[in-house]
Amino acid sequence: MNTWVHALLKPEPVALMVLLVLLGSLIQGMKRGASGSARRLFFFIWQAAAVILSLLLAGRVAKWLSPLLKNRLIQSGIEVPQEQLGAWKQLWYTLVTSLRDFELLRLGVLFLISYLLLRMLLGWLEPLCGLLFQTLANSREDRGEGSEKLLSKTASRTTGAAIGTLLGAGRAFVIIAFLFVYVTVIPGGPLTESIRASAFYNKTADELLDPVAGDVLRRGPVFTEAVGVEFRRVLQRKYEVIDANVPEDIGQAAAAVTSKAKTDKDKARALYDWVGSRIAYDWDKADNYEQHGIWKEQTPVDTFNTRLGVCIDVARLYAVMGRSAGLEVRVVTGQGATGSGYGPHAWNEVRLADQGGIWIPLDATWASSGDWFNPDGFSRTHIRET
Structure with a gap:
């Protein structure tokens, strides 16, 4: 634990950013009190779980739908007309033929649509879960004659600060995870050297993130290059459609x-x-x-x-x-x-x-x-x- 604290207290950008997140969350927790901070923590955990669940399900849905969409587009027999096309027709034929011929683009589009629909669905459930949480919290307060009534204002703020700090730790972990993905997928990108120089980032990445996601994300640069190639193919297809009558x-x-x-x-x-x-x-x-x-x-x-x-x-x-x-x-x-x-x-x-x-x-x-x-x-x- 001491090594984590020592790494966090070093004067460098990543550690400073994490400290600011923790401090901000602690102050917010003190202001909200015990019940407000608990509610905030609940929604943070709910949203994180919703994102993870949506990503996992969207990947499976996209993989299942991709060959079906490809076969449907092939059977439709769509071909680019050998004539001057308007802007909307150019866009239509570029999109349809690219979805038919380019697998990575097809998977990406289906994944994005599936993810957005799943997040929308889970978003509709969020208020219901929030209402259920509030009902349970109120029930507990009624049974205990109101925790805010029994606990002093100072105790409520102290509890809120503790919950806020826990919430801040979750937010900080998300930030470090984002930096980990960025550095792994784009190793030569801006600020990567500064990120790698952070002792706190290295300790978090080495002990928590790399054992879980390292093997997957090390293939990130290959995936990034594949995306670049696919983008160039789609761009070329765009010009093929525009130049159909050239x-x-x-x-x-x-x-x-x-x-x-x-x-x-x-x-x-x-x-x-x-x-x-x-x-x-x-x-x-x-x-x-x-x-x-x-x-x-x-x-x-x-x-x-x-x-x-x-x-x-x-x-x-x-x-x-x-x-x-x-x-x-x-x-x-x-x-x-x-x-x-x-x-x-x-x-x-x-x-x-x-x-x-x-x-x-x-x-x-x-x-x-x-x-x-x-x-x-x-x-x-x-x-x-x-």
């Missing part, structure tokens, strides 16, 4: 993408938005080159068909589509800012013939991180080769 030929696709553009800048911007959102960065190709020196050469047609590529592939595809749409485009190579320095990079420059022939820079590879269509200060992050 021709498979690069030249025809460029014409379709720029069909509503009136100026060269409008054309360049439309192609930037399309290429920047449709082509996913090929991390496997980049890692294979950086770690093993193996380079996978690909043509703009390969990039267009696979919707994957690194910066040079994106820049080459943009150039081909831009020229097909009547623009003068060049591929520029050099160094791009990485956050810790500069590394090899490629981007584009487009000539706006209807604006005096000026050249503007753009970087479709970086489109997902911001607007890199001729922004101010482009040259500070992009250094072209001489």
Whole structure:
């Protein structure tokens, strides 16, 4: 016990947060008195039990419903129409086909819906349980001629403070459990080093949490990566639905993408938005080159068909589509800012013939991180080769 107290009294953020929770709960308990604190503790335990029960049941329900929903969607024969779709139809076909084809998304959606319904159901029972608790408490007070009448105000506050401290310990445990999940699932996230440096956190995690949940949560980073992959697949499906009527030929696709553009800048911007959102960065190709020196050469047609590529592939595809749409485009190579320095990079420059022939820079590879269509200060992050 002394080691727990010693760890808690060390001046560091996690211990300070726990102390504040305990102190706040103690003060609340003193104000509420014995009966008010007991009622608060009852609802805290009820809500915690409701969350745990809902999570367990939602997992089972989602696992049971997932194959049934998949088969139902397959039997429905839903296919994306090869035509221009409105926003609501795009959303509908993206959702339905993604639920049909992506298991992790399907499980996640069913789990979330099941959990919310179960929590709603248990939420309806909460007032009834609270009423039952109050009835029992009043009955005990009547039999004892009222505990608040017999006990002095000081005794009631002391009892309330003790119950409040117990409630605070429960709240503190929930906080530590949340931090444990966060550090385990996202080991490189913000503040993880500060959390791991806490003696109180380490003692709680090592002795109480890790023996129970450690094996499950150590698979957290793998699950997080799987969620990231699934999200990218859903995002790609979204663009597949939007582009259902875009021709498979690069030249025809460029014409379709720029069909509503009136100026060269409008054309360049439309192609930037399309290429920047449709082509996913090929991390496997980049890692294979950086770690093993193996380079996978690909043509703009390969990039267009696979919707994957690194910066040079994106820049080459943009150039081909831009020229097909009547623009003068060049591929520029050099160094791009990485956050810790500069590394090899490629981007584009487009000539706006209807604006005096000026050249503007753009970087479709970086489109997902911001607007890199001729922004101010482009040259500070992009250094072209001489």
